[in-house]
Amino acid sequence: MGIVNVTDDSFSGDGLKGDTAAAIARARQMAAQGADIIDLGAESTRPGAAPVSPEQEIARLLPVIEGLKDLAVPLSVDTRHAATMRVAAKAGAALINDISALEGAGSLAAAAESGLPVVLMHMQGEPGSMQQAPHYADVVAEVFDYLRRRIEACEAAGIPRAKIILDPGIGFGKTPAHNLSLLRATAKFRDLGCALLVGVSRKSFIGAVSGETDPTRRLPGSLAAGLWALSQGANILRVHDVPETVQAVKIWRGIGAAPVTDRNVW
Numbered sequence: 001m002g003i004v005n006v007t008d009d010s011f012s013g014d015g016l017k018g019d020t021a022a023a024i025a026r027a028r029q030m031a032a033q034g035a036d037i038i039d040l041g042a043e044s045t046r047p048g049a050a051p052v053s054p055e056q057e058i059a060r061l062l063p064v065i066e067g068l069k070d071l072a073v074p075l076s077v078d079t080r081h082a083a084t085m086r087v088a089a090k091a092g093a094a095l096i097n098d099i100s101a102l103e104g105a106g107s108l109a110a111a112a113e114s115g116l117p118v119v120l121m122h123m124q125g126e127p128g129s130m131q132q133a134p135h136y137a138d139v140v141a142e143v144f145d146y147l148r149r150r151i152e153a154c155e156a157a158g159i160p161r162a163k164i165i166l167d168p169g170i171g172f173g174k175t176p177a178h179n180l181s182l183l184r185a186t187a188k189f190r191d192l193g194c195a196l197l198v199g200v201s202r203k204s205f206i207g208a209v210s211g212e213t214d215p216t217r218r219l220p221g222s223l224a225a226g227l228w229a230l231s232q233g234a235n236i237l238r239v240h241d242v243p244e245t246v247q248a249v250k251i252w253r254g255i256g257a258a259p260v261t262d263r264n265v266w
Ligand code: 7PJ
Pocket: 003, 045, 046, 078, 097, 098, 099, 119, 121, 167, 169, 170, 171, 197, 198, 199, 200, 201, 203, 238
């Protein structure tokens, strides 16, 4: 899943600054580079970011979705707002990606009506303050239980489990140690019977563990964390660097798929 930010203050250095044409070009480029899904987001959720109204969000996203109507690669819309979900679904989006796991007013109903698959992500607190003092007695158990309860809420609202993708929410109200624990436990989340998405690309825990302060220089750490997650059963990686990730995944997959006889030729 390639990330296309249609925001004014993206932390990760992609600098698209709300420009429709640039976002469309970026999405087309990522599709050509091998992305299987394009995730369009118009609300910055980096720690400390200000919320965006649904009106602003729709105004930024809609022209981009419309400009990508002919794209063969499915579009995901990264939103916490029911109004945006409805508009995006009508305009042709194929997936709803909600960092608040459809907890917003009307979101369960909007997602159910759309019939689209949904990503349910765990977050502790709100983007504005979530990194101030994240605390868990047992981070893996608490995130697991939260996602289990959100699956139940979805099923009660008419969204079947087969349409649900789970995400532990790396960096959303978590210390570096919490993030490492969650990644280590990736395989456990498969017990919930849904596909798994993991977003580690350029995130601050990679800076914390490696000492790399510049997010644009965190590709090696992002690939290491992403391949670890895949090896533990993750199905989708949400990334900024599409061709680099595609290359890494092809090699990882090639090694796993190699016939035994070929492994032993040396
Ligand atoms: C994630 C996301 C993530 C899902 C963002 C960033 C911050 N959606 N939206 N999972 N992160 N599902 O890209 O670092 O990890 S925005």
